[in-house]
Amino acid sequence: MSFLSKVIEGFKATSLPTQEENISPELMQKIRSIQIKTSHMVTELMAGEYVSAFKGRGMEFNAVREYAPGDDVRLIDWNVTARMNQPFIKEYIEERELNIMLMVDVSSSGEFGSTGKFKNEISAEVASILAFAAIRNNDKIGLIVFSDKIEHYIPPKKGKAHVWNIIRTILNYQPEGRLTDLNLPLEYLLKIQKRKCIAFLISDFQATNYETNLKLARQKHDLVAISISDPRETDLPKLGLVHLRDAESGEILLIDTDDRVMTKLLTSHERGKRDNRKKLFHSIGVDTIEIDTGGSLVKPIIQYFKIREKRH
Structure with a gap:
């Protein structure tokens, strides 16, 4: 049975939380939405085998x-x-038992989206899908929530109640910090996770100067970067004069989107950052999953498992 098929079977076999578990109707709706999206994608595409894609410790x-x-x-x-x-x-x-760590960026740069969903919503849903997988595959899973500080940590454990706690935390978290420091989750991972684990780093990767800790984390753990982006970051529409606010710093810029030179500079800068990031990940040996707010959540994950299965 394929990995995502196992995930769906896990959905079917796992009862939804009861009212006693303090799940709000809004959160329940988010959870059901994730289930429906994943089920739909699995009927269209075959996923890579979980056992082949991720071997044990x-x-x-x-x-x-x-x-x-x-x-x-x-x-x-x-x-x-x-x-x-x-x-x-x-x-x-x-x-065969795996330790999985989710490292989720909740900084303010995720408060952007031009397709009906913010980047931080996509991050939360992707992390929840991976957490759901732990229910079926009986793997230990933990969570590090970060911004410019370690916001919250849940140690790796098994069990349905534990996974519901992770999902509830991911989907409902209200961060204290606004900026992004990618060094913090990587350093924290090295500190608290002594045994090798599969670590998913979920972020829009707007921060810089984290290469050293990325290399150290990759040497010890199986590191997978899940990059969340929005199409408007590299394709600005022509709307005349617009005010753009940096969600993290609060700085506001007045941009003439009809100015082709200006928009080309902005979009070229963003594309350059993405290209450099991809080169960095490749040089270190960090696997990458690219997810766009305007595209499918699950399809890139499925494609990644297929590629990884072939490698192993």
Whole structure:
């Protein structure tokens, strides 16, 4: 069964929260909307196999047994061999359980959207879809919410109630900070997550100077960047004089969108930032999922799992 099919089966097998779980009608509507969108996409596209796309943490020691011809001599347990006066080897099994960490940017730059939804709404829904997957696949999942500070942290755990708590936090969170500091979640991940995990960094990546911590996090963890963008960031409409406000700094600029030179400078600058970011991720070995507010939420995720499955 494909990964997204498992997710949908998880939706069907998992009862919706009760009133006792303090889920508002508005939040319930958001959750149902995510379920419907995901179900629709899975009927149209096949997803990559979850087991193939994301292998477990590695090989875990299981037992020792007598050496047999053809066994890898590098696995010989020399202490046991010395005690028993005959060769014994260590036996390992693949550990399938995954630790998944969602790192979600809730800074004010996400308060932008020209297609009916803000970037931060898309981020929350994408994170919720990944959290839903944990219900079915029985993986541990945690959450780091950040802006220019670590806003909230939920340690990785299993269980339906735990996942509902993560989803409720993601969809309802009201941030204290306005700016973005991508170093903070990466540093925090390295501090609190000692064992290798799959870490999804969900952001519009408007911040800079986070390359060093990105490299360090990639060396220890399986890092996937999910970049959220809006089409108007690289394609300004002709609306004459408009006031553009930087959501994070509050700075307001007066722009003549009929001025082709001005709009070309602005859009070229944004495209340049995206190109440089892609080159950075590629050079470090960070996988990337690009999601546009005007496009599908699930299709890029499905395509990523397909590509990753082929690699493994």
